[in-house]
Amino acid sequence: MKSLPCPFCGSTKQEFYDLWYDGPHNLVYCECGAQAGEAEDEEGAISLWNTRATVEVSQETSMECLPCPFCGGLEKEHYKQGRYFWLWCNCGAQGSHAPDEKSAIALWNNRICISNQLASQISTENK
Numbered sequence: 001m002k003s004l005p006c007p008f009c010g011s012t013k014q015e016f017y018d019l020w021y022d023g024p025h026n027l028v029y030c031e032c033g034a035q036a037g038e039a040e041d042e043e044g045a046i047s048l049w050n051t052r053a054t055v056e057v058s059q060e061t062s063m064e065c066l067p068c069p070f071c072g073g074l075e076k077e078h079y080k081q082g083r084y085f086w087l088w089c090n091c092g093a094q095g096s097h098a099p100d101e102k103s104a105i106a107l108w109n110n111r112i113c114i115s116n117q118l119a120s121q122i123s124t125e126n127k
C-alpha cells in the first residue's frame with residue numbers, strides 16, 4: 001500500500017516512522033511536517049494517512065480552523081513547544097509547525113483538493 005499525497009501540501013514525499021515506546025507507534029510523516037495518527041503497524045498507519053474526510057468548505061464556514069482532513073474532526077488542540085506552534089487533532093494527526101499560532105492555523109487550513117477520482121486512481125495503481 002502506498003500513501004496518498006499530503007492533504008495539506010500535496011507532496012508525495014512521505015516518510016514512514018516506526019517507533020517503539022510503550023508499544024509500537026507507526027505513522028506517516030510528510031516533508032511539510034504534517035503527520036497522521038499512529039497505528040500499530042505500517043498498513044494501519046498508511047490507511048490512517050490515506051483516510052480523507054469529506055470536508056465541505058463554504059463561504060459561510062467561519063470557523064477558525066477547518067476540520068481535520070483525515071477524520072473530519074473539529075476538536076483540535078493548539079500546541080506550543082519552544083518556538084513552534086502547531087495543531088493537533090483528536091485522531092493524532094498533526095499540522096506543520098510554524099513560528100506563530102496564526103501561521104500554524106494557516107498551514108492547517110491549507111488544503112490540496114484531491115478529487116475522489118484521483119484518490120481511487122492512485123489506490124488502484126498500487127494494487
Ligand SMILES: [Zn+2]
Pocket residue numbers: 006007008009010011030031032033034
Ligand atoms: Zn505535506
Ligand SMILES: [Zn+2]
Pocket residue numbers: 068069070071072073089090091092093
Ligand atoms: Zn483528525
